[in-house]
Amino acid sequence: MNANKTLTDLTRDIVNLRDKNKDCIICGKPICPWQESEICHYIKRRHISTTWDLLNVAKGHKSCNQLEESSELLQDSHRMNVLDRIDSVEFMRLNVNKNKTVHLSPSDKLEMIKNYREILKQMKTK
Numbered sequence: 834m835n836a837n838k839t840l841t842d843l844t845r846d847i848v849n850l851r852d853k854n855k856d857c858i859i860c861g862k863p864i865c866p867w868q869e870s871e872i873c874h875y876i877k878r879r880h881i882s883t884t885w886d887l888l889n890v891a892k893g894h895k896s897c898n899q900l901e902e903s904s905e906l907l908q909d910s911h912r913m914n915v916l917d918r919i920d921s922v923e924f925m926r927l928n929v930n931k932n933k934t935v936h937l938s939p940s941d942k943l944e945m946i947k948n949y950r951e952i953l954k955q956m957k958t959k
């Protein structure tokens with residue numbers, strides 16, 4: 834089993850369920866069924882410490898996610914929308930964790946996978 838891939842897949846499945854009826858986390862506009870969407874990271878994926886953090890990820894337009902890196906306007910909008918959805922203390926925690934060096938051991942990852950599977954199971958039975 835590739836633990837990183839499994840964690841990425843589980844994160845995506847959880848966010849897709851959680852954000853089913855939510856607007857784009859980046860621009861704040863509705864995501865119409867015909868529009869391509871994907872999981873967007875507030876703190877970018879190169880920061881491994883926050884890559885599977887459920888508060889760091891949300892559903893958004895694929896186009897917004899691609900354009901964000903070069904658009905300060907979209908970056909500002911993304912930050913405001915994240916602040917709207919999560920607690921300000923959690924928001925600060927994300928920003929602090931961004932530059933931390935995190936070494937997740939194989940057993941840490943297995944533990945996370947177990948937890949995420951349980952979350953997903955509970956979300957599906959609701």
Ligand SMILES: [Zn+2]
Pocket residue numbers: 857858859860861862893894897
């Ligand atoms: Zn958007």
